[in-house]
Amino acid sequence: MSIETPPQKSSRVVILGGGPGGYEAALVAHRLGADVTVVERNGLGGAAVLTDVVPSKTLIATAEWMTNAEQGAELGVRRGESRPADVASEHFVDLSVVNARVRSLATAQSADIRSRLEREGVRVVIGEGRLDGPSTVVVDGEDGTERLDAHVVLLALGTTPRVLPTAVPDGERILTWTQLYNLEEIPDHLIVVGSGVTGAEFAGAYHALGADVTLVSSRDRVLPGEDADAAELIEGVFRSRGMRVESRMRAEAAERTADGVAVTLSDGRVIEGSHVLFAVGSIPSTDGIGLAEAGVELTESGHVRVDRVSRTTARGVYAAGDCTGVLPLASVAAMQGRVAMSHALGDAVSPIKTRNVAANIFTAPEIATVGYSEKQLQEDGAKYVTATLPLARNPRAKMQEMHDGFVKLFAHPDAGIVLGGVIVAPRASELIFPITLAVSHRLTVDDVADSFTIYPSLSGSIAEVARMLHPRHP
Ligand SMILES: Cc1cc2nc3c(=O)[nH]c(=O)nc-3n(C[C@H](O)[C@H](O)[C@H](O)COP(=O)(O)OP(=O)(O)OC[C@H]3O[C@@H](n4cnc5c(N)ncnc54)[C@H](O)[C@@H]3O)c2cc1C
Ligand SMILES: NC(=O)c1ccc[n+]([C@@H]2O[C@H](COP(=O)([O-])OP(=O)(O)OC[C@H]3O[C@@H](n4cnc5c(N)ncnc54)[C@H](O)[C@@H]3O)[C@@H](O)[C@H]2O)c1
Numbered sequence: 001m002s003i004e005t006p007p008q009k010s011s012r013v014v015i016l017g018g019g020p021g022g023y024e025a026a027l028v029a030h031r032l033g034a035d036v037t038v039v040e041r042n043g044l045g046g047a048a049v050l051t052d053v054v055p056s057k058t059l060i061a062t063a064e065w066m067t068n069a070e071q072g073a074e075l076g077v078r079r080g081e082s083r084p085a086d087v088a089s090e091h092f093v094d095l096s097v098v099n100a101r102v103r104s105l106a107t108a109q110s111a112d113i114r115s116r117l118e119r120e121g122v123r124v125v126i127g128e129g130r131l132d133g134p135s136t137v138v139v140d141g142e143d144g145t146e147r148l149d150a151h152v153v154l155l156a157l158g159t160t161p162r163v164l165p166t167a168v169p170d171g172e173r174i175l176t177w178t179q180l181y182n183l184e185e186i187p188d189h190l191i192v193v194g195s196g197v198t199g200a201e202f203a204g205a206y207h208a209l210g211a212d213v214t215l216v217s218s219r220d221r222v223l224p225g226e227d228a229d230a231a232e233l234i235e236g237v238f239r240s241r242g243m244r245v246e247s248r249m250r251a252e253a254a255e256r257t258a259d260g261v262a263v264t265l266s267d268g269r270v271i272e273g274s275h276v277l278f279a280v281g282s283i284p285s286t287d288g289i290g291l292a293e294a295g296v297e298l299t300e301s302g303h304v305r306v307d308r309v310s311r312t313t314a315r316g317v318y319a320a321g322d323c324t325g326v327l328p329l330a331s332v333a334a335m336q337g338r339v340a341m342s343h344a345l346g347d348a349v350s351p352i353k354t355r356n357v358a359a360n361i362f363t364a365p366e367i368a369t370v371g372y373s374e375k376q377l378q379e380d381g382a383k384y385v386t387a388t389l390p391l392a393r394n395p396r397a398k399m400q401e402m403h404d405g406f407v408k409l410f411a412h413p414d415a416g417i418v419l420g421g422v423i424v425a426p427r428a429s430e431l432i433f434p435i436t437l438a439v440s441h442r443l444t445v446d447d448v449a450d451s452f453t454i455y456p457s458l459s460g461s462i463a464e465v466a467r468m469l470h471p472r473h474p
Helices: 020-031 046-050 053-075 095-120 177-182 197-209 228-240 330-344 374-379 395-399 433-440 445-449 460-468
Strands: 012-016 035-040 123-131 136-141 144-149 152-155 159-161 174-176 189-193 212-216 244-246 251-256 261-265 270-273 275-278 282-284 317-319 358-361 366-371 385-390 406-411 418-425
Touching: 012 020, 012 123, 012 144, 012 330, 020 035, 020 046, 020 095, 020 152, 020 330, 046 053, 046 095, 053 095, 053 177, 053 197, 095 123, 095 177, 123 144, 152 330, 174 177, 174 251, 177 197, 189 197, 189 251, 189 261, 189 270, 197 212, 197 228, 197 358, 212 270, 228 244, 228 366, 228 406, 228 418, 251 275, 261 275, 317 330, 366 433, 374 418, 385 460, 395 460, 406 460, 418 433, 418 460, 433 445, 445 460
Parallel strands: 012 035, 012 152, 035 123, 152 317, 174 275, 189 212, 189 275, 212 244
Antiparallel strands: 123 136, 136 144, 159 282, 251 261, 261 270, 358 366, 366 418, 385 406, 406 418
16 A cells, blocks of 8 residues: 655644543654644543543553462462461452542553653643634643644544443443442442443452442443453353342443432343443544534544545545544553654655454453454454463462463464464453454464474463464375
8 A cells, every 4th residue: 555645844733632642743743843632621531541541451450469369279379377268358449549549540551641742842731622624723721722724633532432222321320431430439339330341450450449339231241342262261250259240131221229229220120239331332432523514524423534554535634542442442542642643744654454453352361363363364254273271271370379361373374474372361462462462473382383482371371372373285
């Protein structure tokens, strides 16, 4: 694919949105010689830092500790002299302390990003921005209204939680995930509606923190978009730990009761809990800010239509991140933003390849994936071979009492090129990298199998699965 790269150094760039799609782009544009302004209505770092990635993964750090503590008994850990008590029961979580830590980490990271941008010479304007045509951004800020003319505009607007009109959040009992971090006590019974990645992560985390959890899942199984074996395993783990999963069920409405919430399900039943969390998807923040008037075309779902170098349909206007609906991950948002600025400012650029993106679901165990999924390979009618090794066969996993998980690889049957992989394991997010390298650089299963791994180590299973896929030519 040939890409025109107009030389536009010393351009004025205005970026609407200070999340990963926006702030990473700002740094690149500044380095490429542009005069850069970032307009943000909340805080730098965006939803990623203030309400989504950073707070959820910080909360999950405590949940992970609790999950590990539960395993202590199996490893022979006892508290006190020869007292065979269950270690987990000796610990409880003080949610007010956990959430204070979550909020302070998020605020500090947001402040760090702002100072980094300003130190490098990027101007930050706090206020609500909108387009007035393709090359002017109008900001309603603390100091009144300001018009910013730009050669290049980047829309990095992100999304906000989808809200059901029959279950309007009140921030106390009926919640979106952005409102969870003010809770002072672990809910007695948290009903989580939606079993996508957000719902599954919070359901797992709150269960580990000590809440009773009911997960309302509209599909046959939780995590419908993920590798089927991985999703089935996680649902099994959820159930075996005592979580209730209401499958093929939708929440129709939620209302407050005297001491909690009542959630009406699609089969007419009403389930009661102390709190309900709605994790039913997100809406792009693209409405009412002059996009259509400026020639920026939106898709039916309200996302900004972009090509593989992040151009919108309006000349000089680019878009990055969740507002494009390409792949809602912080890493992808940042990559789209960098690609947009490199393209706009005439630097070398390669179009985004979402095939190489690694992603992780922070349940316990985690699910990490990279490259082609089995579903994509089947839909494309691609030739592939696959092998899976249960974690329980790995010596290190046995030593650590890790029972649930596996390593799975997909490869081309003749050339042996690694096409994709799935790891379900504690800290799978850290283990996936060798497979990411293999997928990105078209390494073969033999390349992976011939590399030394530590004995004993979980990564030994990656080499062993690769060995199982050694192409045999007649
Ligand atoms: C609960 C949860 C957990 C997640 N965990 C992970 C994870 O572990 N790893 C991962 O990679 N991804 C994760 N994601 C996805 C990740 O949060 C998003 O992909 C990422 O935030 C996208 O970045 P962005 O820059 O597009 O948007 P955002 O981070 O949403 O930033 C957009 C910014 O634009 C601002 N804005 C919007 N409109 C205007 C306007 N008109 N004027 C001024 N400012 C405006 C908003 O205030 C916001 O700050 C998670 C998502 C959720 C919901
Ligand atoms: N660890 C991570 O990287 C991470 C974490 C969270 C989110 N994300 C990103 O955000 C994206 C969106 O994930 P998400 O989970 O927020 O949204 P989603 O749209 O993927 O999932 C929402 C789920 O709620 C269900 N649902 C909708 N209405 C319902 C109702 N009334 N009752 C019951 N269920 C209902 C939907 O069928 C869907 O399965 C993910 O694909 C991922 O890319 C990433």
